[in-house]
Amino acid sequence: MNLPLLPYESSSYAASVDAIFLSLLLLCGAITLAVFVVIIFFCIRYRRGSSADRTHYPSHGEQVGIEFTWIIIPFVIFIGLFIWAGNVYYEMFSPPTDGLAIYVIGKQWMWKIEHPGGQREINQLHIPVNRNIVLTLTSQDVIHDFDVPAFRIKHDVLPGRYVRMWFKATQTGTYHLFCGQYCGDFHSRMAGSIIVMSDLDYAAWLQGSGTQSAPESLVAEGSRYFHSLGCSGCHEGSLVVHAPSLNGLYQQPVPLQSGQIVVANDDYLRDSILQPSKNVPAGYQPIMPSFQGLLSEEQIIALIAYIKSQRNDLPPNSRDQP
């Protein structure tokens, strides 16, 4: 039975979180200890009937002075800690652009995880060590929370909206994955594990992750839906229908009919699929049919992965294959 006081420090910012916590612990511990010692000392020295000297009580002016000193000094120190903690928080909550994109869907009492290569996992996440991992999470029903104590990170997963979070594992090993936001009967059974592997093991895992042949990649699956659901009919240069080309659309500013400029992030793509006439691009008519209720979360994610893969530098012919 080991009693580790600190969980593993195995993500890039885990060390700084622990450093902030320890410095807070020291500062708060010092103040608490000071208060305890002073109280015990006063209680013993000035107990009733003791012959301690009780003259020269600080006048009203001195009291105000004392009051300000023991408030301003700790306050300034704590503001310093606030700024430090704020910086680390900003770093923890702004995902890098070059990370390995993994999609996570929280569902009542399980985590469904999809890798770009098409591998699907339940409550398990295999990731390579020392690489930025960017998770795009959503929930199918209630609020869940992707909580990895060893990485010192957690983020609530909201229904109807994409949430992004990132980490870079620095040590290989298996770490706990919990659901941090109460979500119903088996909230406590929604736990899983994050398996951090060296690059070799990760590549091997990618290949032989299952008995069947290499699984169909997410982008391939997305293009299959893109064509089977009829999206390609309009969005790939049809003469009859005037529809915006999705070529290199991701993260580009899109001028809307209402005059706003919106960045085409994940949320925009999802809204355009489910409620197309909500953000109609300038110069187009709201004629696209809504797919609300027709697509599962997995299909939407696959379609978005396909749209994101439509970059200008791709040779045109590679886009046309069925």
Next chain:
Amino acid sequence: MTQTPEMHFIPRENYLNQGKTLVSWLFTHDHKRIALLYLISITFFFLIGSIAAVLMRIELTNPHGEFFTSTTYNKLFTLHGVIMVWFFLIPSIPNVLGNFLLPIMIGARDMAFPRLNLLSWYVFMFGGLFALASIILGGVDTGWTFYTPYSSTYSNGWVIAMAVGIFINGFSSIFTGLNFIVTVHKLRAPGMTWFRLPLFVWTLYSTSLIFVLATPVLAITLTLVALERGFGVGIFDPRIGGDPLLFQHLFWFYSHPAVYIMILPAMGVISELIAAFSRKPIFGYDFIVYASLGIAFLGFLVWGHHMFVSGQSIYAGMIFSLLSFFVAVPSAIKVFNWTATLYKGHISFEAPLLYALSFIALFTIGGMTGLMLASLAVDVHVTQTYFIVAHFHYIMVGGAVMAYLGGIHYWFPKISGRMYPENLARWAAVILFVGFNLAFFPQFILGYMGMPRRYHVYPEEFQFLNIVSTCGLPLLGLGYFLPLCYLGWSALFGRIAGPNPWDAPGLEWQIPSPPPSENFPCIPVVTRRPYDYGTNPDTHEPEETEEESHAR
């Protein structure tokens, strides 16, 4: 401390024997009797909440959760949360000690609206009826926070019945707060200026401001959740563009000020106890007054620190974190001022002071961990874990309940006219302090190691600390059971206390105990400072003379 033990006697005509029949108690207008009605009802609810806590702690001794199913465990922690927050902690000090003492401390005969005061108790019991019905019929498994969309669409517990119960209970808080504010503004005795009010009255006034300004937002939030559950479609429904975060904003806009409702009156009691048992005026009276009002105001600006990881924008998170550091300043002022009050005092270690000292110790630890939670990066790691559970239990159980017991012991002679057994009370305080620390300190470590809260099943490595935490429970139980016994016993057979057993200068100690129904034969004229324990014989320092207090 006590004068020469001349014979004291229970006054023939006092509020207790004014009317013996049940009707005289159930339809009383006397604020003192309503306080006792509240005392009995919240003790009943405290027992229910404690049973749930004991069952949960037993359940958590093994990691695979063999005693109850997950659903039962979820219903238990919801019951514990709802009953303890709304039916014990919020009414405990304001409605029991506040109802009893506020009119007496400001020299009034009764509350401004006596009938509204009685209505507040009936509304409290009516709300309690709904809550108990919801528990007996099948319980609620949403947690005391009722987060949507789980509470509005996916939960299958009796959420509407519980929401109606808390909604009605909210009116009890509003009526009490309204009564306190009007009484303090309009019924102060001549000479009782704002800066001669005892600090307990100041904290009750600040708490009433929060009662009146925060409880309505909870009422509307729970109404909207109940409507959404009833009609199937509502304001927080993500399927029609609703935002679950809006519920969290509205809920925490009430719930953070609510935790200040629970702790502010406790601070008032502690200011009284520390001043009384070191027999000298409180250090920095003005600062503590402005600190109480500061807590009441700043408490409304910081609720976002409950939502750092909930999808709230990181810029809003930073602003709420900065404001949370500001709200810690008034609490720090109070703790430092209490410590300074002990300086050069005549400290005697009766039971109330032991409760007050353990309050200061536990509240300081709770407050300091609060500062750790206010800093963003640490909160991301420890929110929704047992670190949070330990933090708020240190403030609520270590702070509010400890001060409540201290206050009950200190004013027990005034309420019942008899003294409690001194040594037994001191032992109860010590047992409570030790049992509390044994039960809740391990949870800080569990929290930082990452054990999530509201978990029925957890990994094995957390088991040892959970067992240690459960071991603290018997001591905690004993610490609460002892006062129940000896206070009940000494209310009937205790030594007769006389009007002023602590020789304290407060207005409440100038009238016989138990006091007559109309409190004062004639309304007193107040001339002295609030904590004027007589000129300090040892120091020849000119303490603040009358003129200075008039000038203020």
Next chain:
Amino acid sequence: MKINLSRYLRVLLSLFVLLALTTALAFLPLGAWNWLVELPVAFAMAGLILLFFMKVWSSEPLLGLTSAVGFTWLCLLILLVSLDYISRAWPE
């Protein structure tokens, strides 16, 4: 306390004028921003009712202060919650 009917009538008349004003302003082609025009008028109407129909004008200042506190706390709530919603769209 003599009943000054004329004051009440003048207040009622100005309320009707403000009502017509706010309705007319609504027809301006402001689209999503027409609340910016209508809210001040609504506050003016509420202020008139508050001061004269509810007699805050002629009663002790404590009553006016209480109503002001009520509205201020609502503005605190609106200010801080809208702060979150507005800053959500800012780039990380």
Next chain:
Amino acid sequence: MPAEAGAELPNFPFKDAGHQRESALFGMWIFLATEVLFFGGMFMAYIVYRYLHGQAFQEAGAHQEWYLGFLNTAVLLTSGFTMALAVDFARQGQRNWLLVLFGVTWLLGAAFLGIEGYEYYDKFVQHLVPGTGFRFTGSDPSASEMFFVLYFTMTGLHMFHMFVGLMLILLFGGWSWVSPSFLLKPNRFEVLGLYWAFVDIVWVFLYPLFYLVHPR
């Protein structure tokens, strides 16, 4: 109830009638502050969703008959006027004028509920009541449904407050008609006047938010 010592004083626990009147009004104003925050929660929801779904709210607002709202606001303002007068007459003890003005106020309030009821029926006919029967063609039908959820919740709660006000007018009017001694305690009339004027103020804010979003 047992007559405790001192309770039979006319203004126990106050010094005199003026002191009691001030306290009663102060207490009512505190209660109105809680009502401001009670409605405030919903106004907050309205502001957030109008910010998030501006376009859908514009389309949903087009389906509102603004002239009915205009009429309703005019009716309510007049009832505020008659109530303010009625309260002044009550303070002076002139029972006849009080009963007349209470009657007029009551009729205006009932007219308001009538018009509002007609609007609800009209929405029901147009399939605009949120839930399963909701039919709406627009850029974002689900967000437009949120407009109507807000509409029914806020105006519904306002109608409930109007209903309570009407019952109180009926009660106080009837009581003072039956026993003239009822007028010896005029504070309750002033409190009712404050409550009624507050319900007016809530409607003054509801009118532009729901009827003037996109009038046509």
